[in-house]
Amino acid sequence: MSTDQKRGFGWLALLTGLVALATVGVVLLLVNIFERKQEARTPFVKVVEVNEVSTDPKPWGLNFPQQYEDYLKTVDDDYTDYGGNHALPPSKLEEHPWLKRLFAGYAFSIEYREARGHAHMLSDQEVSPRVTEVQQAGACLHCHASIIPTYRRIGMESTGQEVTEASLSEEFNQEAVMTGFAAVSQRNYEDVLSELEKTPDGVIQSADGDPHLGNAHPVACIDCHDPDTMAIRVTRPGFILGIDKLAKSDDPVPHLPSIQKWRDDGAAGDYDPNVHATRQELRSFVCGQCHVEYYCANKMTLTYPWSNGLKVEDLEQEWDETTFPEGADGTEGGKFYDYIHKETGTKVFKAQHPEFELWSQGIHARSGVSCSDCHMPYEKVGATKVSSHWVRSPMDNINKACQTCHHFPEQELKNRVDVIQDRTRGLIERAAAASMEMFDAIMAAQDAGATEEQLKPIRDLQRKAMWRLDYISSENSKGFHASQEAARVLAESVDYARQAIGKCYQLTGAQGGQGNSEAENANEAGSGSEPEIRNVPAE
Numbered sequence: 001m002s003t004d005q006k007r008g009f010g011w012l013a014l015l016t017g018l019v020a021l022a023t024v025g026v027v028l029l030l031v032n033i034f035e036r037k038q039e040a041r042t043p044f045v046k047v048v049e050v051n052e053v054s055t056d057p058k059p060w061g062l063n064f065p066q067q068y069e070d071y072l073k074t075v076d077d078d079y080t081d082y083g084g085n086h087a088l089p090p091s092k093l094e095e096h097p098w099l100k101r102l103f104a105g106y107a108f109s110i111e112y113r114e115a116r117g118h119a120h121m122l123s124d125q126e127v128s129p130r131v132t133e134v135q136q137a138g139a140c141l142h143c144h145a146s147i148i149p150t151y152r153r154i155g156m157e158s159t160g161q162e163v164t165e166a167s168l169s170e171e172f173n174q175e176a177v178m179t180g181f182a183a184v185s186q187r188n189y190e191d192v193l194s195e196l197e198k199t200p201d202g203v204i205q206s207a208d209g210d211p212h213l214g215n216a217h218p219v220a221c222i223d224c225h226d227p228d229t230m231a232i233r234v235t236r237p238g239f240i241l242g243i244d245k246l247a248k249s250d251d252p253v254p255h256l257p258s259i260q261k262w263r264d265d266g267a268a269g270d271y272d273p274n275v276h277a278t279r280q281e282l283r284s285f286v287c288g289q290c291h292v293e294y295y296c297a298n299k300m301t302l303t304y305p306w307s308n309g310l311k312v313e314d315l316e317q318e319w320d321e322t323t324f325p326e327g328a329d330g331t332e333g334g335k336f337y338d339y340i341h342k343e344t345g346t347k348v349f350k351a352q353h354p355e356f357e358l359w360s361q362g363i364h365a366r367s368g369v370s371c372s373d374c375h376m377p378y379e380k381v382g383a384t385k386v387s388s389h390w391v392r393s394p395m396d397n398i399n400k401a402c403q404t405c406h407h408f409p410e411q412e413l414k415n416r417v418d419v420i421q422d423r424t425r426g427l428i429e430r431a432a433a434a435s436m437e438m439f440d441a442i443m444a445a446q447d448a449g450a451t452e453e454q455l456k457p458i459r460d461l462q463r464k465a466m467w468r469l470d471y472i473s474s475e476n477s478k479g480f481h482a483s484q485e486a487a488r489v490l491a492e493s494v495d496y497a498r499q500a501i502g503k504c505y506q507l508t509g510a511q512g513g514q515g516n517s518e519a520e521n522a523n524e525a526g527s528g529s530e531p532e533i534r535n536v537p538a539e
Contacts, residue, residue, distance in 0.1 A: 045063070046063050047062050047063060048062045048063060050063065050202065050221075050222075050227040051169040051170075051202060051227050052148075052149060052152070052168065052169050052170065052171060052172055052173075052222070052227060053149045053165060053168050053169045053199065053200050053201060053202045054201070054202035054203075054221075054222055054227055055146035055149060055199075055201045055202065055215075055217045055220060055222055056201045056202060056203045056215065056217055056220070057071060057217070057220040057221050058203065059202065059203065060220070060221040060222075060227075064221075064230070066381050066384070066386050067221075067386065067387075067389040068221075068389075070388050070389035070390040071118070071119070071220070071221075071389045071390070072119065073117075073390040074117030074118045074119045074120075074390060074391055074392070075117060075119045075120065089113040089114040089115065089116050090113065090114055091111070091112065091113050092112045092113060092114065093109070093111070093112050096432070098432040098433075098435070098436055099112060099473075101343065101435075101436060101439060102432070102435060102466065102469070102470065103339075103350075104341060104342035104343050105339050105340050105341055105342030105343075106338070106339040106350060107129075107130040107133075107134040107136070108130065108350070110129045110130055110133060110134070111128055111129040111130050112130075115476070117391070117392070118218060118219055118220075118391060119218060120218070121143075121144050121218045121219060122141075122144050122145050122216060122217065122218035122219075123218070125140065125141075125144045126193070131189055135188060135189070136188075136189040136297075137185070137186060137187070137188065137189060137296060137297050137298035138184050138185070138186075138187045138188060138189050138191055138192025138193070138195075138298075139184075139185045139186070139192075139296035139297070139298070139301075139302040140189055140296055141189070141192050141193060141196060142181070142185075142236060142237075142238055142290075142296065142302055143219070143236065143238075143289070143290035144218065144219070145193075145196055145216055145217065145218060145219070146201075146216075146217045146218065146219055146220050146222060146223055147192075147196055148172075148177055148222070148223065148235050148236075149168055149199045149200070149201075150180065150184075150192075150195050150196050150198075150199040151176075151177045151178075151179075151180030151181045151184070151237065152168060152172075152173050152176045152177045152180055153168055153180065153195075153198075153199050154179075154180035154183050154184060154195065155173075155175070155176030155177060155178070155179030155180030155181075155183065156168075156173070156176045156180075158179055158180070158183055159176070159179060161176070165200045168199070168200065169202070172226075172235075174240075177235075177237060178237050178240075181237035181238075181301075181302075182237075182301055185298075185301040185302045186298040186299070186300070186301065187298070188298070193216065196216045197215065197216050201215045201217060203215070219290070222235075223235050223236075223286075223289075224286040224289075232279065232282040232283065232286055233274050233282070233286075234273045234274055234277075234282065234285050234286060234289055235289070236289035236290065237302075238289070238294060238302045238303070238304050239273070239285065239288060239289040239290075239292070239304065240272070240273065241303075241304065242292070242294075242303075242304025242305075242306045243259075243271060243273055243285070243288075243304075243306070244270045244271045244272075245304070245306045245307045246259070246306040246307075246309070246310065247259045247262055247263065247267070247271035248267065248271070248307075249306070249307055249308055249309055250309075251308065251309030251310060251314065253310075253360070254366060255360060255365035255366050255368070256277075256281055256360075257278070257281075258276045258277045258278050258281055259271060259276075261276075262276050273285050280368065280370055281370070283370035283371065283372040283373070284356070284359070284365075284370040284371045284372070286371075286372075287355070287356065287371040287372070287375070288355075288356035288371070291353060291354075291355035291356050291371075291476070292304055292352065292353070292354055292355070292356045292357060293305060293315055293351055293352050293353075293354040293357060293471075294352055295319075295336075295338070296352075297338070299324045299325075299333070300324055300325055303322075305318035305319055305322075306318075310356075310357045310360045310361070311357070311361065311485075312354075312357075312467070312468060312471050312489050315354070315357065316349070316464070316467055319336050319349050320336075322335075322336035323335055323336060324336060335347070336349075337349065338350035341439075341462070341466075343439050343442075343443060344439055344442045344443060344446070344459070344462060345446075346442075346459040346462050346463060347459075347463070348462070348463050348466050348467070349463060349466070349467045349470075350470065351467060351470040351471040351474045351475075352474065353474050353475060353476055354471060354474070354475055355371075355475055355476055355477065355481060356371075358472075358475050358477065358481040358482050358485060358486065359371065359477075359481040359482065360482075361481075361482040361485040362481045362482030362483075362485065363482075364481070365482075369405070372387055373401075374394045374401045374402070375391050375392065375393075375394060375401070376388050376389060376390075376391055377394075377397065377400040377401045377404065378400070378404075379400055388400070395414060395417060398410045398413055398414060417480060420478075420479055420480050420483045421477075421478040421479060421480055423479070423483075423487070424472070424478045424479030424480075424483065424486050424487070424490070425478060427472075427479075427486075427487060427490040427491070428469070428472060428473050428478075428490060430490075430494060431465075431468070431469045431472075431490045431493040431494050431497070432469060432473075434465070434493070434494045434497035434498055434501075435465055435466060435469055435493070435497050437497070437501055438461075438462060438465060438497040438498075438500045438501050438504075441500065441501045441504035441505065441508075442455070442458060442459075442462060442500065442504055444504060444508055445458070445504040445507045445508050448507065448508045450504075450507045450508075454507055457503060458500050458503050458504060461496045461497070461499050461500035461503070462496075462497075462500050464492070464493075464496040465493045465494075465496035465497040465500060466493075467493075468489045468490065468492050468493035468496070469490065469493040471489060472486050472489050472490050472493075
């Protein structure tokens with residue numbers, strides 16, 4: 001073989017080898033693409049059965065390992081400056097001493113800390129001095145526990161249905177759930193917690209006819225997902241009743257198009273979020289089941305005050321118009337209130353954490369952005385697109401939570417949020433200062449002998465000022481969910497507090513020597529002695 005022939009053969013062999021390698025590479029790439037497409041078409045493989053008593057998230061984690069892995073991360077969430085989740089929750093009472101005066105006479109003056117992740121929510125509640133030192137209602141477990149199977153069991157028992165682990169596992173049975181919810185809503189916390197621990201959790205098998213031996217779990221997979229299909233769903237009776245009231249109101253809800261459609265279609269029957277809501281709405285509703293304003297003490301059933309709408313004054317109107325039902329012992333119910341303010345004796349409202357309501361007034365809601373889009377943003381894991389179940393502050397995940405829509409540098413987005421939250425915090429502090437001065441002024445008027453008739457309009461102003469301050473300071477976004485609305489509410493709080501202070505000055509004659517006040521005159525007419533005038537701090 002000549003040298004040229006050898007060289008030609010060598011080139012041919014090399015070319016053949018390169019083509020073979022390229023062919024193998026292309027084939028492997030196509031196989032990989034095919035496998036990823038198949039993986040994306042099959043987002044989960046059901047390796048164990050979960051059903052309507054599977055409150056323990058562990059078996060769900062075998063079917064949905066990525067989501068379960070994310071859920072477990074809520075145990076160790078990072079600290080953020082303005083609410084959200086904290087690994088080591090600081091005491092709000094120590095950071096903001098005015099909160100102790102605001103909540104004087106209420107359990108929140110004993111202990112009030114930043115909330116931690118979902119995985120802690122039941123265990124933290126069980127050991128809180130607010131629960132161990134003050135008798136609380138079992139309604140508190142409506143949101144802190146995976147309680148639906150317990151509602152269903154008690155509902156089935158009360159209507160004479162057979163109750164076994166198998167019968168509890170069969171279906172959601174909303175009628176029984178609603179019956180059980182109403183049955184335990186006014187019972188004591190310890191009683192309902194005991195009932196919770198009797199219900200099977202799908203892991204510890206109980207004998208037939210004995211639906212006991214279960215464990216108590218915090219809110220987990222079953223509270224937002226159908227165990228058969230993994231479809232998003234609403235399970236909390238309080239929300240189901242509340243959103244139906246909202247749908248039947250005249251409140252415009254442009255951010256909830258399914259409610260408007262239900263109204264346009266004739267508003268027949270009840271609005272059921274699991275039937276009428278869009279999937280995108282449900283991505284907010286599952287959070288709105290608990291991140292809301294509500295009444296959960298034991299004078300009446302757990303209530304979401306949405307009959308007039310979702311603004312702060314709409315909720316206030318419902319509480320103003322609410323009367324407690326007559327007691328079991330025949331005692332008269334009386335007008336609604338949450339607690340009596342210990343320093344002034346005024347019956348006031350206590351806001352919970354109205355995230356859903358404030359979000360409803362903001363630009364993100366109007367733009368169709370759900371709670372999950374920011375707090376549980378989609379992410380790519382391999383070839384699969386999943387919603388992160390590491391529920392946390394968007395500020396811990398700006399890239400996936402914000403930059404999907406806002407194409408600006410991370411630091412710029414963070415700076416924008418900081419400005420909103422810093423300004424809100426500043427307004428909260430100013431509203432708090434006004435309320436503290438209001439308390440001093442009311443006590444001075446009382447010391448000066450003001451009558452209850454004279455104090456009534458002042459007490460009304462006090463209730464309005466406190467309600468608005470508490471509404472925004474208790475909400476967990478520090479105004480970010482609706483910054484203009486938060487500023488409006490806090491400005492109203494300052495205004496009502498200052499009006500109350502002015503009326504107190506009129507009674508006491510403080511601030512400028514206005515002569516004998518009505519209180520002084522009334523006192524002089526009654527006893528002939530001079531009333532004690534307490535110094536009132538100047539503005």
